[in-house]
Amino acid sequence: MSGAAGAAPLSLDDFVDADPAQARIGQLLFYDPILSGNRNISCGTCHHHDHAGGDGLSLGIGEGGTGLGPDRTPGTGDDRIAKRIPRNAPALWNLGHRSIDVLFHDGRLEVSDQFGNGFDTPAEEWFPEGLDHIVAAQALLPMTSEFEMAGNVGENEVIGAVRDRIDLGWPILAKRVRTIPEYGEMFVDAFDHIDHSSEVTIVEIGNAIGAFVASEWISIDSPYDAWLTEGTPLPEAAERGRQLFFGSARCATCHSGPLFTDQGFHALSLPAFGPGRTRLFDQVSRDVGRMAETDLLEDAYRFRTPSLRNVALTAPYGHNGAFATLEAMIRHHADPLASRARWRPADARLPDVPWLAAGDFVIRQDRFEMQRQKARLDIHPAALSATEIADLVAFLQALTGETVDQRPLGRPNRVPSGLPVD
Incomplete structure (x- = not known):
């Protein structure tokens, strides 16, 4: 199909x-x-x-931190982190x-x-x-x-x-x-x-x-897969969402193929924050995305289309984890500029790091950079009602594998080095 x-x-x-x-x-x-x-x-x-x-965070805490997932802390003393990870895991x-x-x-x-x-x-x-x-x-x-x-x-x-x-x-x-x-x-x-x-x-x-x-991490046994291969009906809301996804909502324009990604790069005008993935000559805490690799102006602020399989399990969303829920991410796709205007720093899942707090949202004060990011947009608004957004969420939830909690090997209890296992 x-x-x-x-x-x-x-x-x-x-x-x-x-x-x-x-x-x-x-x-x-x-x-x-x-x-x-x-x-x-x-x-x-x-x-x-x-x-x-x-890791359940917008921007992760890497080397120097302690703990796991949303409970991970930034460390203390000389070992504490010097920078947040610039992008979502x-x-x-x-x-x-x-x-x-x-x-x-x-x-x-x-x-x-x-x-x-x-x-x-x-x-x-x-x-x-x-x-x-x-x-x-x-x-x-x-x-x-x-x-x-x-x-x-x-x-x-x-x-x-x-x-x-x-x-x-x-x-x-x-x-x-x-x-x-x-x-x-x-x-x-x-x-x-x-x-x-x-x-x-x-x-x-x-x-x-x-x-x-x-x-x-192979996962190919979602309700959607059962519908696709065996004709097993999806729940009514998910079926309506499927029709929207592949139809008038135009989600499949970019989220295409068996993995729901075209492996391409698109600018979504996501709200900016964090340290940015800066190049040596960047003077501001920005992330220009694909352009940093290609040096092509047309690639500015474009990021790779993620796969949507098991997407309901992998919040927050976006290259910087700007949105904590599927509903919020869909609303952004439907009207990026309105969503960008509504977004607030509290929407990000950022563990408190007092010595980095002054720089977490400083990029948002650069009106020229904000205008550049706002102007780079590869998606077009789509009028979606609250019910249609809920139906799309239901369809995305139907992409969750039935056996996601039954991995072949899982987390080991110990490792040969003898070091602690998170």
């Missing part, structure tokens, strides 16, 4: 292959703080099973689908032969060869981010190496992992080309995490 009827059905054949033994290593590494510069945060801290692969559902060839809100990771290693990344020609797919490649980049996992300058050898050149931190992390006997033995058993733990590199680590993420 396609067009007004619905998106194409999904099957397990649509996903990349994942070796179970490698995925088991990846599960442990995903939750092991050993891969962070200061050994105090893991991938799972911001992409946790308890929070549907996210994206969900992990169905990242292993074979159609995915671009990741991150700004698309800074793409399948490409430009640098001879299979990917176009911030590491350019220094990105390692041999990664199995884009999910494995994605796993490496947060490790090099100062405020996500690497730590502040001067705190550890990883961030020091990354500051010299982005790829120089990975060998340090790989040595940490392979010198832990339990990990070393697991890599020898799971990878045919590894005969001794000393041969383990960041490539095997990335491929193990990629195998875990690609297999762990």
Whole structure:
């Protein structure tokens, strides 16, 4: 089925292959703080099973913070965070689908032969060869981010190496992992080309995490999937919402295909706040989105279309988590400028960080930047009644998988490093 009827059905054949033994290593590494510069945060801290692969915050608290999800705090003393994470933690559902060839809100990771290693990344020609797919490649980049996992300058050898050149931190992390006997033995058993733990590199680590993420977060058993493949009727409100979604509301213009994303980039004029993802020459706390990667003015303030599968579980919404509910996000799509005018700082899910509070919303005082963002809009208003918005919400809720709480591996109770597991 396609067009007004619905998106194409999904099957397990649509996903990349994942070796179970490698995925088991990846599960442990995903939750092991050993891969962070200061050994105090893991991938799972911001992409946790308890929070549907996210953290429930508009802008996360990365390296230096303590706790989990909406209860995470920014730390104290010398270890406290120096900056909020500039963007919302994206969900992990169905990242292993074979159609995915671009990741991150700004698309800074793409399948490409430009640098001879299979990917176009911030590491350019220094990105390692041999990664199995884009999910494995994605796993490496947060490790090099100062405020996500690497730590502040001067705190550890990883961030020091990354500051010299982005790829120089990975060998340090790989040595940490392979010198832990339990990990070393697991890599020898799971990878045919590894005969001794000393041969383990960041490539095997990335491929193990990629195998875990690609297999762990498959979700293709929603009520919508049952309607699509078996003709099982949706609840009445969800059926009305489906017809709106693929019809007059025009949602499927961008949220198309089996994952409900065109993998494209669009400007929604979302309310701005936070530290921004600034470039070296940016003088204000802004986020220009896709333009930061392409240097094309036409890409200013455009961000990647997210998948909508399990979207009801992954609030808040938008590249900066500006909206806490599906209803609010739909209202923004229906009338972006009116929504932008209504938005207030209290709408953001931001844990209190007193030493950063002065900068959290400072960008909103820059009237020239606000006008630039307001003027960049790729979506057109759609008149929707309160009932129609409720029906769209019902349809989006029908995209939630029946077995989302039954993941193949889940969160481990312990990790080989012996470090705490969030």
